[in-house]
Each structure stands twice: as structure tokens, then as C-alpha cells.
Amino acid sequence: MSGYWTGILTILSINIIMAYAVFLPVATGQLNLGGAGFQALGAYTAAFLSAAFGLNAWVTIPAAMAVGGLVSMAIAFPLLRTKGVYLVLATFALAEVIAGVILNTDALGGAMGLSVPDFLDYHVPLIAAVLVTLFVFYLMATRFGLTMRAAHDDDVVTDLLGVSVRGVRVAAFSLGGALAGLAGALYAHTFSFVDIQSFNASLSIYVLLYVLLGGTQTAFGPLFGAAFFTLLPEGLRVVMPELKTFIAAAFHQSGPLSPPDESWRFVILGVLTVLMMAFRPEGLITRSLIERLKPGRRTKRLDVAQEVSA
């Protein structure tokens, strides 16, 4: 495989893991706009342990997950007291604080970044992404997954039924932190270099977009969202010159054309994002869509729906 494709595959795998890291708290009704901060924690933990102590990736990756998970757990208690837009702001601010601390810590390379000695190729993130995907699908099918969805639907009633909504939310948030730590460590070891610019606010926003636009109701959503938004810009890179030739031909122009401006890719991406929000506000992959795709269910569902409305 060419370097281009292995690069894409690596980014795709890391993005899928990040999407699940943000999906877990979102599935309990907590928006997390600080994904990049937790990924930075994992990336710098792995990079530092590898650079300063020469530790193997098989040690630094679990360490990065532990740091991501424990830091999220420690801050989850005060953080999850806030709700709605305040939680979004709090997680966003937290990511900025983490970035600020790293930027001002000389041992972590400050603005210069850190080189990571132990190199891993794209197989590792790919396998990790598959395992994380299977894990989240399994998790959502367990009792715990059920309570996560209950906390999302109605936290007051969930509490009344004797489930500690707070405990569920802290657990989901911490598990998400551990997954973000994993994504960060994989990033550090596959790209062999970390600098804090790579973990900026737009990464947090993109990861949250993967989840919200892919769909928050099932574990299919983040997988689809991450794949779609990672591959779309690359697809557009191929399609754009063709598109320009096509449009030019439609206006009876031919001959050599200058390559299209790269920034148009982001315009198209933006338009698609707005359209998805307008037409699929609950995300592309919803529970009812999956129900509909299952064979044999559809007619029965419709019958009952008519009966009920009658």
C-alpha cells in the first residue's frame, strides 16, 4: 500500500477511536467539546514516556489510556455538575487548559513538540479501531449500555428507578477519556512526533461533528460519521478536478484548466454538514433506520403504527 493510503488508514482509525471516545459521554446525554484535550493527554503521555525513558509502545499505550481515564474521572465529578451548554463550554475550556499547560511545560517540548522514538505502523491503529468498535457495540448491548441510554432519555426517572445517573455518566465520561488517551498514544507512535497544534479546538469540533452527524443513538453512528468525514475530503480531492472539467464543459469551455482551489473542498464539506443537520437532525444512522433495514420488521411496524393512530 502506498504511503498516502496507509496515512489515510491511520488517520481514519484514530478518528474512529476518537469518535467513540466522544460518543460514550454523548450517549449518556453529555456533550463533550474537549476531545482534543484528552487526545493530547494521551499523545503526550506516550511521547514523554517513550522519549524520556525509552519505554516500549506496549507500555506507553496502556499508560496513556490510564492517564486519559483517570484525569477524566477526576474532573468528571465537578464537570458533570454542569449541564447543557455549560458542560459544552466547560469541556471546551478544559481542553484549552490542557493545551496551555503542555505548551508551557519545557519537559514536554513546549511549542517545539516532542519526537517519539518507538514507531508503529498503520496496522496497530487499525486493529485498535476494530477492537474499540467491537467493544463499544458490546458495551451498548449490556445492562450498562441500557442505563447509558436511559440517562440520556430521562435522567430524573432513571434516578427514581434506583440507577445512579451520576455514576453512569462519570463512568461513560472516564471510559471516553481512556479511549481518547488511546487515540492520542496511537497518534504519537504512528506519526513519531507530537506538537500541541495538532490537538486544537477544531479537532474537538470535528470529532463532535462525527458523532452528532453520524448519529448518537447507536454505535453505528460514530463509525459512520468518522469514516464519512475522514474520507470525504480525500474523495473530494480526487473528484474536484473532474468536477471543474465537467462544469467548464457545460459552459462550452475546453482546453487546459488550472487545478481548482483547494479551499472549495471545505465549502462543499460545510454545505454537506448543514444539509445533514437540516434533514437528519438526529444523525444519519438512527435506531429507526436500523430497524427499517432489518428484514421482516418493516411491514409489522407500519401495521401497528396505523392501528395505534387509528
Add this chain to the structure above:
Amino acid sequence: MLLEVRGLDVRYGRTHAVKSIDLDLAEGEIVTVLGANGAGKTSLLRALQGAIKSGSGSVRFAGEVLTHASPAERVRRGMMLVPEGRQIFVSMTVEENLLMGAYLRRGADWHQDLSQIYDRFPNLAERRHMKASILSGGEQQMLAIGRALVSRPRLIMLDEPSLGLSPLFVNNLFELIKELNRSGISILLVEQNTAMALDVAERGYVLELGRVVLSDRADALSRDPALAEAYLGGHASSQHPIDQIA
């Protein structure tokens, strides 16, 4: 006494929702709590389930002091609140909703309980794998009660269960309440439908602005002109069921 409440106080910020309430409920009894909107009925039930902290006073259930217990602790001892407005989990299927009621019963025989609930509510059995949001209002109320039953409660607290239901369903609902009571479950019933509530209950309490202003046997209350005054607060309409009794 199964439930003994003494001097219970509930405040939300500056609002003093429940003021020093005493309430008793014997094992196997149906007791109703009546009162106008804002009288503190819902606050009382939520405090009894531990969802909101009570300021002072004590709650004893089956001989144990549960004043400061968590909702989980109270569910485990056998208290279960069916909240107002049929709050079911709309993104879940009917069966998943019922499973949430069994949450604290790890490893218990809740499979058997589920089939009992499906026997009792055949509509739910038919729709067990469908999203709960497509159920009708009455079916959602059955689901909320079914979800409570899976926890095997000794006491069910129902908050305005007949709210927004068609008259036919209201009759079914009160039949169900009597049936549950016959099967040994004690019931604390908060209702707007005073006539029907007093009809099924043995005793009743009337709340006004967070205080108990009247408490008596249900049949005595339904004949009490003071109840009409306290509860209806001068807004009596001729259609109200209380008029048919008085």
C-alpha cells in the same frame, strides 16, 4: 405501619413545597393524597422516593429509617414511584423499558416477572420490540406501571396516573390499581380525579399549600363539604366528579 412519615419538610430554594407532613400507610392499604395544583403532592412523592432531599422530618419504611437513603436504597426496600406524565424512555423498546425496572435485581428471576407483566398487559407483549414512543397514552401508562412492577415493590406510589387518559382507560386504570392492591401491593395514590381516588382508597389526605389540612377515611372525606372547599378552591365546575358524589 409500612410507611410512617413524620414532620417531612421539602424546600426548593425559596419555595417551601412540603411543610411538616405526617402520613401513615399500613401494609395492604390504598391511601390517596389529594390537593390542587401546587399543593405539594408531587414534591411529597419525590421526597419519599429520595429524588429530592427533605429538609427535616423522618421517613420510616417497613420499620427502617430511610430519611436519608438514596433512591436506589428505597427501590431495594420495595418503594417505587411511577412519576407524573408517564415518563417512559422514548428511544427504547417496550421490553428495554421494563428491563430498566429490573435494574437493581441482578441475577433475579426477572425473566419470569417480565412474562407475568406481559400476561397482565397483552398490548405490551405484542409491542415488546417496538419503540415505546409509538404506544398510545394509556399504553404508556401501563408500561410505566409495568416497569415499576418489575422491581417487585411492596409500595407503589402513583403520581397522577389518570392524567390525560380517556375515560375508558381511566376505568381500566382504577381496576388495575384495585387488582394490584389485592395482589398485596400497598398503594399511595396522588390523583386529580378525586371521586375515583376516594372510591378505591381506604383513607385520604388533603394537601393545601404544602400542609395536610384534612385526613380521614375515604368514605368520610367524600361526604365532607370541607374537602370540596379545600380541594376545589372555589373553581368547582359542574362536570367535576366530586359533584356527583356530594
